[in-house]
Amino acid sequence: MKICKSILLVEDDDDIREQITEILSEEGYQVEAAENGKIALDYLKACSAEHLPGCMILDLMMPVMTGKQLMEITLQDPLFKHIPIIVASAKGSPSEDLLNIQGYVEKIKKPMDIEELFRVVETYCGKPAGP
Amino acid sequence: MKNDQFLKKFNQSEQVGDGFFQLDQHWIFTRVNKVLERELKLSREEILGRQFQEIFPQRNFEKYESVMVERVPETFIDHNPERDTWTEVNAYPEDDGGMAVFYHDLTPQIRAENKTKLNEERLNAIFQYSTLGINLFDLDGRFLDANPAFCKMTGYPVEDLRNLHKSDLTFQKDLDKSKSLFERLVRGELPSYQIEKRYTRKDGTWFWAQSTLSSIRNISDEVSSIVALTEDITDRRRLEREVHNERENFRNLFRQTPEMVCILIGPEHRFEFVNEAHIKALGFDATGMTVREAQPESVQIHGILDEVYRTGETALLKEIAVDVGTSLRYFDLTYAARANDLGVIDGVMILGTEITDMVIGRDKLKAAVSARTEFLSVASHELRTPLTSLKLQAQSMRRNYASGKADAFSPEKIKKLVEINERQIGRLTRLVDDMLDFSRIESGKLTYRKVEGDLSKNLQEVFEGLKEQLDNAHCETSVAFESNIRGVFDFPRIEQVLTNLLTNAMRYGKGRPVGISLTKKNHEAILRVKDSGPGIEVADQQKIFKRFERLVNPSEVSGLGLGLFISQEIVEAHGGTIRIESKMGEGSEFIVSLPLGGHTK
Numbered sequence: 001m002k003i004c005k006s007i008l009l010v011e012d013d014d015d016i017r018e019q020i021t022e023i024l025s026e027e028g029y030q031v032e033a034a035e036n037g038k039i040a041l042d043y044l045k046a047c048s049a050e051h052l053p054g055c056m057i058l059d060l061m062m063p064v065m066t067g068k069q070l071m072e073i074t075l076q077d078p079l080f081k082h083i084p085i086i087v088a089s090a091k092g093s094p095s096e097d098l099l100n101i102q103g104y105v106e107k108i109k110k111p112m113d114i115e116e117l118f119r120v121v122e123t124y125c126g127k128p129a130g131p
Numbered sequence: 132m133k134n135d136q137f138l139k140k141f142n143q144s145e146q147v148g149d150g151f152f153q154l155d156q157h158w159i160f161t162r163v164n165k166v167l168e169r170e171l172k173l174s175r176e177e178i179l180g181r182q183f184q185e186i187f188p189q190r191n192f193e194k195y196e197s198v199m200v201e202r203v204p205e206t207f208i209d210h211n212p213e214r215d216t217w218t219e220v221n222a223y224p225e226d227d228g229g230m231a232v233f234y235h236d237l238t239p240q241i242r243a244e245n246k247t248k249l250n251e252e253r254l255n256a257i258f259q260y261s262t263l264g265i266n267l268f269d270l271d272g273r274f275l276d277a278n279p280a281f282c283k284m285t286g287y288p289v290e291d292l293r294n295l296h297k298s299d300l301t302f303q304k305d306l307d308k309s310k311s312l313f314e315r316l317v318r319g320e321l322p323s324y325q326i327e328k329r330y331t332r333k334d335g336t337w338f339w340a341q342s343t344l345s346s347i348r349n350i351s352d353e354v355s356s357i358v359a360l361t362e363d364i365t366d367r368r369r370l371e372r373e374v375h376n377e378r379e380n381f382r383n384l385f386r387q388t389p390e391m392v393c394i395l396i397g398p399e400h401r402f403e404f405v406n407e408a409h410i411k412a413l414g415f416d417a418t419g420m421t422v423r424e425a426q427p428e429s430v431q432i433h434g435i436l437d438e439v440y441r442t443g444e445t446a447l448l449k450e451i452a453v454d455v456g457t458s459l460r461y462f463d464l465t466y467a468a469r470a471n472d473l474g475v476i477d478g479v480m481i482l483g484t485e486i487t488d489m490v491i492g493r494d495k496l497k498a499a500v501s502a503r504t505e506f507l508s509v510a511s512h513e514l515r516t517p518l519t520s521l522k523l524q525a526q527s528m529r530r531n532y533a534s535g536k537a538d539a540f541s542p543e544k545i546k547k548l549v550e551i552n553e554r555q556i557g558r559l560t561r562l563v564d565d566m567l568d569f570s571r572i573e574s575g576k577l578t579y580r581k582v583e584g585d586l587s588k589n590l591q592e593v594f595e596g597l598k599e600q601l602d603n604a605h606c607e608t609s610v611a612f613e614s615n616i617r618g619v620f621d622f623p624r625i626e627q628v629l630t631n632l633l634t635n636a637m638r639y640g641k642g643r644p645v646g647i648s649l650t651k652k653n654h655e656a657i658l659r660v661k662d663s664g665p666g667i668e669v670a671d672q673q674k675i676f677k678r679f680e681r682l683v684n685p686s687e688v689s690g691l692g693l694g695l696f697i698s699q700e701i702v703e704a705h706g707g708t709i710r711i712e713s714k715m716g717e718g719s720e721f722i723v724s725l726p727l728g729g730h731t732k
Contacts, residue, residue, distance in 0.1 A: 016523065
């Protein structure tokens, strides 16, 4: 079994952030939540190498620092660039923002299915140890 | 002839250069004078003793023979057809049966006479058969003679004309035209003059004619009569007028047409004709200038003109931007070579249709379509956020229910779930309301139901309803509501305005104080909402009231960007105003003034 690492959730909507955190936590994952790219980056910088998250669920449209801006930084960073990024975007149309973004491993579209959320998390972070 | 007579004549003959010879009865030369010797280039010895016909084979022998036979003196003209010479001959019979002959060369006189006769014949032919009218006046201007062409032109027989004065045939209005010129001609001050005037015909009708009048001088060089050559130019004038009118018509059409028209002449493309539209488009009249002088910047146009002038091929250009100093204007341009009578290209004609409005309109339309697309994209994003929350909730509950997780349905959990639901449903509702309002404003179908009521109380309630959100956003609030401000309003709409302003204050000034006040001043209610956000640049302060307008990148802040647009619409529908006072770094204050009377839009 893959060693389960934590999940970094970056989402500006308070309700959604809380809901996903709770859903994944109940499933047995360890979830770190940040309400924008800046807070997420600060968290990553404060992490020791072995505690870096196993994957990142990233909203794109956020104040202070957008998902895209965060990705541009982490993908250039030798420590952070290996963290798989799952983009969770509410953009309806294939807008420019999304088309220009590269470097994510998977994209889930809001409103997402809870089962899909579990599937991608399991793919990149492994099965949880259990609640 | 008596001997002394003869001698006298003989001596004379040598002096005046007349020829003389004497023949005997056998036609043998017996005497000759020096004139004959010179004429024949023979010496006396070579002539004497020879026969008449041997020396003069061409002479009119019969005439001489008649003198010799009839024995009477005779004078006759002898013509030598070979040399075309004329001689006056005086032949006298002599007593010895021979004759004496004196002769005199008449060739110069005869030739001059013949020439005059020929000239007269020619002149007469011209006079009779010319299509030009020819007539003679005496010095008083009376007709002396006229040729058939002149008679035909004027309808007068020549015998009628001889009783008429030139003024009788001149159109009344043209009488003064030539009077003084004619007088000068008569006085010998002018050799001739030309005039265009109208002639009156015998039947009273008139025609345009061009006449050339010249003086004729007699042998003592005095002006004796006047000759006039007259040409009917009615047709020519009509044709000229038609051509002129046609050209003027075209020029007038070109002058006034909204299309830009100009004609350029020569290889340097000099403006020969420009119309009003061209002057307007360029901002000045370029007549007389070359294109390179008038439009030095339009290098593209110079090249095209050179090419059209060189090849003669028409060039069509679409949507050419012309910098007219203050702005760019757009034209569809046609360049066509112009050829002269010989088919040689001597210029270029330009026809330009201004399409600035079309281009600007199209660009505006593009911008509008793009803004709408952006709006739909933002709207769909905004709708997906509450939907995501609700869907996660529903799926999570189903999962917990299926797996029989009792603690997932504890009263605390349920309370929290309901709160999330209400919040997200409220958010969905507001989004849908905003979109609907926007659509109604766009189509002019937003209606207001205004009633009399207490504005203070209503807005206080709105604030109370938002208090919890303000607290959650950590916005400290200071409130100053003047009570009992009454007026006629669509209250739900005015409440919407305050909600919008407070939502904005929370959104942009999160965690910082918000101040709200409502006061009454001169029959107006003044509502102020002040945040402590980043503030808005003066240049951007009007933009924020436009639809879809948000100063912040849409990927950073949620919302449709319609709040202030709708608020302004509502306030203005109540006859009020909404404005902003803001300084960078010091926050923004929105000030709404509402007349209490209840204006109707």
